[in-house]
Amino acid sequence: MTEASTPAPDDGRVEVTIDGRVTRAPRGQLVLDAAAAVGVHIPIYCAHPKMDPVAVCRMCLVQVEKMPKLQPACATYVSEGMVVQTQTVPVAKAREGVLEFLLLNHPLDCPVCDRGGECDLQDFTLRYGPETSRMPITDKVHFDKAVPLSDKIELDQERCILCWRCTRYYEEITGEKEIVLQERGVHTSVATFDSRPLRSAFQGNLPEICPVGALTHRQYRFVARPWDLQRARSVCPECSYGCNINIDSREYEVKRFASRDNPLVDDMWLCDRGRYSAPRWNRTDRVRRPVVRAQGGDQEVSAQNAVREAGRRLREVRDQHGANAIGVIGSVECTNEEAWLLQRLAREAIGTTHLDHQLDPFPGLSPEEHALGIAEIEDCSAVVVLGARPEQQAPVLTLRLFKAQRKRGTAVHRLPVDVDGATLRGITGGRLVGVIADEVDRPQAAHVAQLLAGGNTEVRRLTVTRGVNGRGCKDLGLLPNLLPGYRPAPGAGRCGTEILEATGAGQVRALVIMGSHPWAAAAGVLLTGALNAADLVVAIETQPGPVAQAATVLIPGHTHVEKAGTVTNLEGRVQRIRQALPPATTVPTELRVLSMLAAELGCERWPAETVAVDREVSATLPAYAVAGNGGRTRWPVPVP
Amino acid sequence: MMLAARTRAEIEHTRRRYPHPRSAIMPSLWAVQHELGWLPPEAMAEVAELLGLAPSEVQAVATFYSMYFKRPPGRHHILVCVNAACALRGADETAAHIEQRLGCPSGTTTADGMFTWESTIECLGGCGGAPMMQVDHHFEEHLTPERIDAILARVAAQPADHRDWPPARVPNPPASTTPPPPTAEGPPSAGAAG
Amino acid sequence: MAEYKLLTKDIGVEGLQTLPVYERRGGYQALRAALRDRTPDEIVEQVKISGLRGRGGAGFPTGTKWSFLPRDVFPRYLCINADESEPGCFKDRYLIDENPHQLIEGIVIAAYALQVKHAFLYIRGEYHDQRLLLERCVEEARAAGYIGERILGSDFGCDVIVHGGAGAYICGEETALIDSLEGFRGQPRLKPPFPAVKGLYGKPTVVNNVETLSNLPHILSRGGEWFKAIGTERSTGTRVWCCSGHIERPGCYEMELGRPIRELFEEHCGGMWRGRSLKAFQPGGGSMQVLLPDHLDLPLDMDAVMRAGSSLGAGAMMFMDETTCLVNVSMRLVDFYHHESCGKCAPCREGTYFESQLMHRLEAGVATLDELDTLKDICANMDGKCFCPLGDTATWFVMSAYRHFRHEFEAHCGAGGCPVAREHRPLPAGAAR
């Protein structure tokens, strides 16, 4: 200690001692986080990693040397030489005191509370709390119980410990200010204006940030106990934003989608459309058995026989009419592995040039269309959002825009798609400007980006692709005109719409369809016409529908929650999905079915496991090797 | 729109006095209360709209402060301080006298809608003239049963147009430094005793 | 002590609330001289020399507080704290009622010293007539060129905006005052950052009490050194004492700091009423600890009273005679904090509620000795754990009363009523809230 006065080189860190553990913590870090970093747990209620400190619950009080009073770890920043104690008698007494206060007016309804088992009030009371209450039960302050705040959220005022997280959520995260505090003192409660229902598109995050059971999902009321749930780490199936989720299931049913923080993508928030889509995956009208339609009527067969039959009939069409008489259409719900094998099947095993994953033609992708990462929005001085579609398609984008606005002062300009040049010239540049547009508005976005660029201003674009893996399907060349990695395909074939048209017109005689439901409704009569005209329809479908009904060979497919693999979000981040439910069918995975089918068509030894396919993908597209790193890297679109 | 043009104009005016329109919430709520006598939710929403805020933000403020009425009060409002300093000089007896005179308990309105009265634990800053009360915001100090009766009679005779509320001030006989009138009995002595 | 009447010297002069009379008594001369002869820094220096300490309760040296403002950050704001809601305090109301222009002159001097263009005077909602009076006086001063652009021909301009509160004691706490002024629920903010760095609208802000600022014309007209000679070394000047309770002459009395409390009690207040004897008194306002008759010989000196275990706080003195029940007084003060807790932090919100429940049981004579222990324990769990001083102080009076009058508290347990009331007044107990 004698020569300690020699100043340490300033590495932006300070030395702090927490419960005797000496560490160098980044300047500006909260004591709470510095403690966590050295393995010291400090209980919290009001503190939240995504919100500004308010220090209202006083649960995190710790002893800081040279300070006369205990200090809230959630709002105290580390400083050089700070010595913190979290295990002393005064700290223990303070924690016990705070818990007694919080429980004073808290009801004793843990047995019927949806939060039971994942409630911080229960947990910390067990660890740090008093054993009994000294408050006569008759003296408790009563509030309304189980008040619906909307069709999604229910509020139990009595359970509320007034941690301010929900009000801060509306203030700091969505900016909508729907929930506020009213009255004061012990009569304080959270409320909406004039008790009107919540309208936010992000209500489902409320029960997750609530540390107790005050805000609960109406959808999940009395549904399950957390310890009975099985959890699978996955990605939300609803849009291309790629929010990370946990799929919680029990007894072969999805019970809920819970958020899983990926600071680079969702920042731990989900939109209601995605979150509350959970029950959709429990639908019972499923294709369960392989069927071969023959003259004598439908016949249930084994998967092997179905594939064998499909192979035989495809060979027949190819022999009679040539490979280009076969069209292959996948969907944006194909995983990367499926998309990879499907385009290989089309190109290599069948030999056709007509393949796609959607209906509309996709003229091509240039690197700058996806140059802007989601998290980089926060680095922009200004962001132009063209039209309402981007935020309709990928709602959580709105929260990122608001965060950038609030924390970095990013100017967010929501402009019509056909915005005029004069308006754009009014936007002051800065170093980095973002342009966000929907996939269908790419030409306009290119135009806008061009007008905004110049001087010291760099413009980066973010294109909102459609569907959970629309981006991956494109990256992997499930397109008529582009090979994996956006290399131009020789002899570009027909896009989805054109394949259906050509089938109706008799030019294409056989269809291989995998997962039609994302586009079947939009295809309408075009699809019906094609199905009627086709000699052969080989379909891998999860649900009944026109395609399943018309299929000559029908093979059951697996839904998003029944399969494993990777999907790529709109900014090019490859993320893993995992199986959450046992499949509704005993048929092998799509990967295996596709490789079996390839074998029938004369291509032996294709990979049929996710890992093996991934290895193959990354051999062609090295950037896809990042799939293994938990979605931390996005891959840049290669310059063609 | 439920607010009078005059009130709206006043809100617009106060809004310009502050660097941020949000600061005008409290003065605006006062303007509304002076017009309507209380703060109905529709009026809060209208204030929010005039100030460019969410209605919930106005409600959050309106419910925090004890002087904004969330329900319509009677024509005149009486507030009796029963905090320690007043209690020492007989505030409980004052409150009891008013309750008996008006025939309704603290926090309620007389049947004829003339008076809403409440005893408050909030110190009103009249300890030097205790026991005291506020009638339509005016201090009435050194209360005795006789003075209370006189005040009630006087106020009941006054109109209660909230717009010009409170009515013109009638000065208190004793200034705040003057000692209370020497009464043989005075208010009961052990004022603070329950 | 007549020579040391500063703030109240002219009170009683007919029409002092009007500008001509105030001017005739020498009003606005200090402002005129300051604008003409002194730089802002010189004024800050004079205030520092004067040793003036804040009169709002905490007693922080005013000049030092002013010098915390970061240089070169503008705009800055001045907030005048006229939220006076501390139980037992009515001096700010008195100073406004009786000499409003003295306050306005002090405000403009402070605004000039701090280079502030907007001063916000936050006055509690209950002081409605006082607000109207101040608004009228501000207009008067504006018409006479003391407020507005280019005040008295100088380069300095400043506006004074009177902002009415609406009933919330906590808005007297400086950061809650700022929150309230900004149009939020008036709840305290995290410190740091302190208002001097990041206050109103995120800008450097000074919050000063009415009485503090009312001293400025006097300091400026006669100099910091002159002021410093009044009072004691660390408690300079005079203060306006709010005297209430069982005394002959309740009211506001200005007295030099450092004089014995007994002088205030006997000479100004006229001693106990009805020939009764003093049982206890509370200096400083409802937040502060109770003192005993022996303490009457303490000087009116912030540090001396602090050493005796209480505080001069906001300058209130509440005297209680022998018939007073300390449990009852404690109950009322606890009720007050329960009523006024803003609800932001858990220990204060729930603790004051718990305290109040227990005090009512105690006063009604139905509590047990165990509950007395509980009371002590929850007070310990609140004190020092709350977000702002309100929750901490909600325990101070009751705990000091418990310490000094333990027998009285214990006698209430299971007594089925208030034993003190029974002794002094054969009436059934009926605790009012």
Ligand SMILES: Cc1cc2nc3c(=O)[nH]c(=O)nc-3n(C[C@H](O)[C@H](O)[C@H](O)COP(=O)(O)O)c2cc1C
């Ligand atoms: C709960 C609480 C209530 C307060 N109420 C008042 C008040 O009513 N008036 C006041 O001038 N200061 C009040 N203060 C003190 C202010 O926070 C602040 O210290 C003061 O206004 C500063 O002015 P001064 O330096 O001139 O004393 C209160 C403080 C607390 C913690």
Ligand code: SF4
């Ligand atoms: S101690 Fe807490 S609840 Fe009480 S007034 Fe201060 S911040 Fe509000």
Ligand code: FES
């Ligand atoms: S977590 Fe620190 S005070 Fe609530």
